[in-house]
Amino acid sequence: MTHRLAVLVFDDVTLLDVSGPLEVLHQAGRLGHPYSCTLMSPRGGDVTTSSGPVLAGTTTAADAGPFDTLVIAGADHLAEPGPPKELLAAAGLLAARTARVASVCTGAFVLAALGLLDDRRATTHWRHARALARRHPRVHVEPDALHVHDGRYLTSAGISAGIDLTLALVEDDHGPDLARDIARELVVFMQRPGGQSQFSTALATPPARSGLLHRLTDSVLADPTADHSLPAMAASAAVSTRHLTRLFRTELHTTPARWVERVRLDRARQLLLDGHSITAAAHHSGLGSDETLRRAFARHLGTTPTEYRKRFATTHDQAPLI
Structure with missing residues (x-):
């Protein structure tokens, strides 16, 4: 059966x-699992992309039948100033008659x-996560x-990441073997290696709403190497450790210790990308020891500091941190 996708x-x-x-869906069709793909737009006709090429012959939402999957593409202007009314109307009409709804980027x-x-988990480009x-x-x-x-x-x-998303859709529809074959054909990762989740960590966390937590997280970001144990942070904020833990869980959906570790990990990643040694990155990020750094990389990124630096660091050497 052909899967209908808009x-x-x-x-x-x-x-x-x-x-x-x-392209992911085209490859799925070549391997015996066809998707019927239709380009939809608010007004129909030709659509000019941000880089110049024109997408010809799109169909209006009002003229479309039901689909199995809807994918909404992104653009910078959807984040700022926001989606135009005609796009929202088209998306709402299509989503109401579609079993599965997906979005790429913004x-x-x-x-x-x-x-x-509302009341669901979601993601977007790290640069726009705070705005969302x-x-x-x-x-x-x-x-x-x-x-x-x-x-x-x-x-x-x-x-x-739209490629990653679509590979996940294909895997849901037809199993991991097909998704793996497509990834191999496109020379991409079926699941990206650790460290490439989005290159965003606690620095992209939505800002805390309470002034107390906002000031506390700002102080951690300003100096990750300071004493940010739960008792120390609670004393600094003049609240109980229990209350502080509740604030973190309510507003940031994590624990104080885990959030601090992510901030330090973010700092360590940047130090490694700048050419510093593992020992220096551990020390100047607040993680302390090489072993603590390795455990944090394994826990959050599924890789090692050495492998991360090989894969993502610049080819230009940086001066050692002293």
Whole structure:
């Protein structure tokens, strides 16, 4: 059976948000599992992408039948100033008749504006995660995820993460073997190696709403190497450790210790990318020892500091940190 899929596009859409998923689905068809893909737009006709090429012959939402999956592509202007009304109307009409709804990059702002992500987990490009959380406080934004599946809604991170998202859709539909074959054909990772979740960590966490927690997290970000144990932070904020833990869980959906570790890990990653040694990165990030650094990398990123630096560091040497 052919799976019917619609991609919602619009003027200034990011081309790779569209072409990446479509290429994954094209490969699925070549391997015997066809997807019937239709480009939809608010007005129909031709759509000009942000990089210039034109997507020709799109169909309006009003003229479309039901689909199995809807994918909403992204563009910078969906985050700021926000999705236009005609795009929201088209997305709402299509989503109402579609079993599974997905977004690439800032396409999540469309779903959020329609209220479809309320009380659900979601992600978007790390650069826009704060804006999504601030504008739509009922959405549980996960800024470090490549893609998030909650109910019938799937959201993905920036641009190329649309490929990761679509591989996940294919895996859901036809199993991991097909998704693996497509990833091999496209020379991409079926599941990206550790460290490439989004290159965003606690620094992209939605800002705390309470002034007390906001000041406390700012102090951790300003100096990750200081004493940020739970008793020390509670004393600094003049609250009980129990109350502070409750604030972290309510507003940041994590524990104080885990959040501090992510901040320190973010600092250590940047130090490694700048060319510093593992020992220096551990010391100047507040993680302390090489072993603590390795455990944090394994726990959060599924890789080692050495492998992370090999894969992502610049080819230019940096002066050693002293």
